[in-house]
Amino acid sequence: MLQVPFIREHRDLVITRLAKRNIDVTETIDEVIALDEERRRIQTALDNTLAESNALSKEIGMMYKSGEVQKANLLKEKTSQLKEASKTLNEALNATSESLTEILYKIPNVPHESVPAGNTEEDNEEVFREGEIPKLFDGAIPHWELAKKYDIIDFELGNKITGAGFPVYKGKGARLQRALIAYFLDKNTEAGYTEYQLPLLVNEASGFGTGQLPDKEGQMYHVTEDNLYLIPTAEVPGTNIFRDTLLNEIELPIGITGYTPCFRREAGSYGAHVRGLNRLHQFDKVEILRVEHPSNSYKAIDGMVAHVKSILQDLKLPYRILRLCGGDLGFTAALTYDFEVFSTAQDRWLEISSVSNFETFQANRLKLRFKNSDGKNELAHTLNGSSLALPRVLAGILENYQIADGIVIPEVLQAYTGFSKID
Incomplete structure (x- = not known):
């Protein structure tokens, strides 16, 4: 399976070399790059949401210790929303990653530069x-x-x-x-x-x-x-x-x-x-x-x-x-x-x-x-x-x-x- 960073960094080379196999993978390679961008975007959003939720959890714990129960309960509602958002983002991340992997499984290896072009x-x-x-x-x-x-x-x-x-x-x-x-x-x-x-x-x-x-x-x-x-x-x-x-x-x-x-x-x-x-x-x-x-x-x-x-x-x-x-x-x-x-x-x-x-x-x-x-x-x-x-x-x-x-x-x-x- 080709590595996504290699595809991102060598898009044109991958397309040109795979053309030696008599296939045009331009759309497929662009789809891989787009899915990887989406995966990275979701991962960043998930990481930020989890970080915010963790920070709030620590803050809530400190409020309970200091007797600010009412404020803590209000923040707990916010953490519930963040947990739900994290669940949604995690499901989206898994779906996007699976779609990316399915496409990668279908792409053959890139021929070495010494491989001659040909059909049969x-x-x-x-x-x-x-x-x-x-x-x-x-x-x-x-x-x-x-x-x-x-x-x-x-x-x-x-x-x-x-x-x-x-x-x-x-x-x-x-x-x-x-x-x-x-x-x-x-x-x-x-x-x-x-x-x-x-x-x-x-x-x-x-x-x-x-x-x-x-x-x-x-x-x-x-x-x-x-x-x-x-x-x-x-x-x-x-x-x-x-x-x-x-x-x-x-x-x-x-x-x-x-x-x-x-x-x-x-x-x-x-x-x-x-x-x-x-x-x-x-x-x-x-x-x-x-x-x-x-x-x-x-x-x-x-x-x-x-x-x-x-x-x-x-x-x-x-x-x-x-x-x-x-x-x-x-x-x-x-x-x-x-x-x-x-x-x-x-x-x-x-x-x-x-x-x-x-x-x-x-x-x-x-x-x-x-x-x-x-x-x-x-x-x-x-x-x-x-x-x-x-x-x-x-x-x-x-x-x-x-x-x-x-x-x-x-x-x-x-x-x-x-x-x-x-x-």
Whole structure:
């Protein structure tokens, strides 16, 4: 959530930067400023009324002590009027504050100056590419056919048990999935991230804290009776560890990692591009999160990008990095880099990671602050990244590592799988 003082002080910049998202927020921003002016006016009137009431109460007490009962009773009528006025002002203040908060919840984060303008993913900017795209043998097939051929993933069984988008991993497929999770976690902890095991259900406050609510409410599975949500990513429970927290500056930076299943309704997703592992309702992901000093967060995101690059280099998968344009940028992000692996069998790029800096947007919602060197409370910056999402990484491995008589396991994973080939 954007901070009102920032909006007031940088009105034109906020409007200009948000235009990169292809939205005109001029009226909304002016409404925020007007509501804040009204809120401040009411707060001042309330403070003055309470101060006058307190002063009169002291004066009445002194009159009773000195025997001026009649004068004291007359003033008591005045205090009754002031109390009624205070109640009215307090109700108006709460209503105005709620209206202001509701509007602020609907305004996305301000894109960083480096974010390119654009409408769709075609306008994203490629900033890096590495790895040679393998030349597959004649007769190479996509991962959903490989999964059936070698009996390692059963999409039809998952559909029987639950529905489309809930695959069942079997035998060496399940072992490979477990190997990837263990490898990713080991890689992250070696880089200094502390491992957490996190809840898979979160409450409404957690959803609002990281920005899934109200923006993505329709994309989450909702347990209505308990008003809990299945997590769409470990970012939600992981970042909410720090909700309503005041840190000391010396505690920064903080880095955590965690593996969780993730659940997304993916309403409206259909077609050939969502076949197999390309788009699922339940999938596994290992996440990295950081809480940073504002002066260090853009150096930190560069470090996170370099870390994800090292994983893909170990896996020897061809990949590229995109800086997302304003129209493709997530609601809460100020800057996002997407990693994509090339699927040779599908002849297309598959997104496998997003690394984002949210600056103070989440921290403001979370009330995540630190005490700086001047002794003042300051909002921290939050960042997160997939390290990595398993389905499309697995799809890339199956398709790019296939040979005529099986699928070779990347060398870095063989110590985890206990085998070097699926056949």
